Amino acid sequence: MSDRRQISMAVVRRLPKYHRYLLELISNDVDRISSKELSEKIGFTASQIRQDLNNFGDFGQQGYGYNVKELYNQIGNILGLNETYNTIIIGAGNIGQAIANYSNFSKLGFTNQAIFDKNPKLIGLKIRDIAILDVEFLEDYLKKNNIDIGILCTPREQAQEITDTLVKNGVTAIWNFAPIDLQVPDNVVIENVHLSESLLTLTYRLNEPKLLHDIKK
Amino acid sequence: MSDRRQISMAVVRRLPKYHRYLLELISNDVDRISSKELSEKIGFTASQIRQDLNNFGDFGQQGYGYNVKELYNQIGNILGLNETYNTIIIGAGNIGQAIANYSNFSKLGFTNQAIFDKNPKLIGLKIRDIAILDVEFLEDYLKKNNIDIGILCTPREQAQEITDTLVKNGVTAIWNFAPIDLQVPDNVVIENVHLSESLLTLTYRLNEPKLLHDIKK
DNA sequence: AAGCAGTTGTTAATATATTAACTATAATGT
DNA sequence: ACATTATAGTTAATATATTAACAACTGCTT
Ligand SMILES: NC(=O)c1ccc[n+]([C@@H]2O[C@H](COP(=O)([O-])OP(=O)(O)OC[C@H]3O[C@@H](n4cnc5c(N)ncnc54)[C@H](O)[C@@H]3O)[C@@H](O)[C@H]2O)c1
Ligand SMILES: NC(=O)c1ccc[n+]([C@@H]2O[C@H](COP(=O)([O-])OP(=O)(O)OC[C@H]3O[C@@H](n4cnc5c(N)ncnc54)[C@H](O)[C@@H]3O)[C@@H](O)[C@H]2O)c1
Numbered sequence: 001m002s003d004r005r006q007i008s009m010a011v012v013r014r015l016p017k018y019h020r021y022l023l024e025l026i027s028n029d030v031d032r033i034s035s036k037e038l039s040e041k042i043g044f045t046a047s048q049i050r051q052d053l054n055n056f057g058d059f060g061q062q063g064y065g066y067n068v069k070e071l072y073n074q075i076g077n078i079l080g081l082n083e084t085y086n087t088i089i090i091g092a093g094n095i096g097q098a099i100a101n102y103s104n105f106s107k108l109g110f111t112n113q114a115i116f117d118k119n120p121k122l123i124g125l126k127i128r129d130i131a132i133l134d135v136e137f138l139e140d141y142l143k144k145n146n147i148d149i150g151i152l153c154t155p156r157e158q159a160q161e162i163t164d165t166l167v168k169n170g171v172t173a174i175w176n177f178a179p180i181d182l183q184v185p186d187n188v189v190i191e192n193v194h195l196s197e198s199l200l201t202l203t204y205r206l207n208e209p210k211l212l213h214d215i216k217k
Numbered sequence: 218m219s220d221r222r223q224i225s226m227a228v229v230r231r232l233p234k235y236h237r238y239l240l241e242l243i244s245n246d247v248d249r250i251s252s253k254e255l256s257e258k259i260g261f262t263a264s265q266i267r268q269d270l271n272n273f274g275d276f277g278q279q280g281y282g283y284n285v286k287e288l289y290n291q292i293g294n295i296l297g298l299n300e301t302y303n304t305i306i307i308g309a310g311n312i313g314q315a316i317a318n319y320s321n322f323s324k325l326g327f328t329n330q331a332i333f334d335k336n337p338k339l340i341g342l343k344i345r346d347i348a349i350l351d352v353e354f355l356e357d358y359l360k361k362n363n364i365d366i367g368i369l370c371t372p373r374e375q376a377q378e379i380t381d382t383l384v385k386n387g388v389t390a391i392w393n394f395a396p397i398d399l400q401v402p403d404n405v406v407i408e409n410v411h412l413s414e415s416l417l418t419l420t421y422r423l424n425e426p427k428l429l430h431d432i433k434k
Numbered sequence: 435a436a437g438c439a440g441t442t443g444t445t446a447a448t449a450t451a452t453t454a455a456c457t458a459t460a461a462t463g464t
Numbered sequence: 465a466c467a468t469t470a471t472a473g474t475t476a477a478t479a480t481a482t483t484a485a486c487a488a489c490t491g492c493t494t
Binding site: 435436437438439440441442443444445446447448449450451452453454455456457458459460461462463464 | 465466467468469470471472473474475476477478479480481482483484485486487488489490491492493494
Binding site: 015081099194196 | 223224230232233234236237260273274296298300302311314316321325327365389390392396398408411412414415417418419420422423424425429
């Protein structure tokens with residue numbers, strides 16, 4: 001019987017970490033690993049590791065453990081890395097350029113096909129051989145090209161409008177760096193990278209001891 | 218009695234979002250808001266909002282709701298934004314420069330005091346008036362200056378070594394962009410921004426419907 | 435001034451996530 | 465071949481997080 005329980009985000013967010021640690025094991029020529037050993041490296045409990053993996057299949061073998069290479073490939077497949085992805089970046093500012101310049105994403109199967117901006121000073125420039133195009137042509141471009149993921153790097157004010165254009169033209173995944181919660185239909189997936197929020201959790205924790213001491217109930 | 222229960226990260230990660238929405242309300246001249254109204258905007262349940270806030274104090278008033286400005290300030294204080302922070306960036310590449318160029322952090326009280334790199338081509342250049350220094354002088358610099366937060370933007374291979382230098386010289390908070398789990402003593406707080414992991418959760422979700430259908434139990 | 439509607443703080447119930455315990459099985463050594 | 469050990473998969477127990485319920489209180493209306 002197929003089993004369509006949806007996997008919780010808590011589990012999903014651990015998967016890339018398994019993937020990363022398994023790659024490290026491969027590069028150290030480790031062939032097999034038990035949940036217990038992996039537990040000690042990765043910092044999850046052995047039980048959690050077995051639970052997590054079992055959501056997706058029986059990848060291990062009793063008395064033996066997991067074959068590192070096979071598990072790495074399986075998790076890669078679960079994460080969708082058996083496919084390749086066409087991306088575009090909208091907003092060629094600080095973050096947009098940083099992402100465009102990062103070469104490692106292509107190793108994972110991501111190909112950035114275009115960059116869009118509205119600033120005439122940027123339009124026409126190239127980043128790693130990809131020209132920055134006028135955002136005016138975004139809709140047109142989307143109609144002619146099959147884009148899987150939109151990487152949204154514009155200021156907050158423009159983010160929803162760009163999102164609407166992306167969604168209207170068939171993009172179903174958005175990696176969003178703007179500090180806003182985008183409105184999209186149910187079939188579109190969004191992953192937010194809210195850097196300021198991330199930074200504020202750090203200052204929270206820096207001050208927490210003092211803070212909790214001061215709270216009187 | 219003071220009450221030192223430690224607040225769960227689930228709660229802490231929601232706090233910056235409250236802060237952001239409250240600022241938006243302020244800029245829309247909204248004076249007061251109930252947990253129910255806020256719930257509709259922010260997308261948490263009203264119950265959760267009241268629970269979250271009550272961890273830190275009695276900020277609302279029955280029959281009235283919350284005073285927006287006051288709550289905004291309270292949450293700012295909880296997040297440590299009543300203090301200011303000196304930061305340094307280590308690694309002046311794509312991400313390091315993107316962060317250095319971003320002007321909004323200073324509005325929140327973060328002052329980037331220096332940038333370090335080991336690439337001679339970068340050393341001496343300036344980003345928003347801050348010179349890029351030779352990382353050789355990092356330790357020396359830390360001994361002479363009071364730095365609250367290290368922003369780690371080097372490649373993975375160098376990240377632990379830089380971390381050790383930071384920690385050894387009194388830095389107790391690290392905002393880490395390198396794809397590695399840093400080892401630090403208990404008193405040091407780390408916030409990871411693992412961009413590749415974030416992107417992989419997106420591809421996971423793009424493929425999830427097909428994936429779960431294929432899993433046979 | 436009294437009563438009603440609205441809303442919090444708080445406690446209780448439920449749901450979810452994590453950890454532990456157990457069972458079945460495979461690998462290994464004698 | 466058999467016994468022993470290791471270890472996954474799975475079920476059960478526990479812990480955590482979320483949601484719901486409700487009593488206490490406030491502000492507003494009449
Ligand atoms: N850089 C950071 O460290 C940082 C930190 C936190 C949040 N963010 C967020 O990330 C996003 C990008 O930040 P950034 O620092 O790269 O900003 P940036 O100003 O450097 O870049 C934004 C780019 O978007 C372009 N743009 C504006 N409107 C556009 C439109 N309609 N279509 C296409 N392009 C458009 C601008 O011309 C600019 O080049 C912002 O929303 C910002 O709030 C950035
Ligand atoms: N740019 C991205 O989109 C992206 C995505 C995912 C992860 N990351 C991670 O973020 C980190 C930075 O990425 P990037 O794209 O900015 O890389 P980058 O190569 O552009 O920049 C790294 C910088 O660190 C400097 N450096 C190297 N060793 C150093 C040392 N010991 N001390 C000081 N500086 C040193 C290099 O000279 C370089 O300027 C990396 O760990 C990378 O894996 C980046």
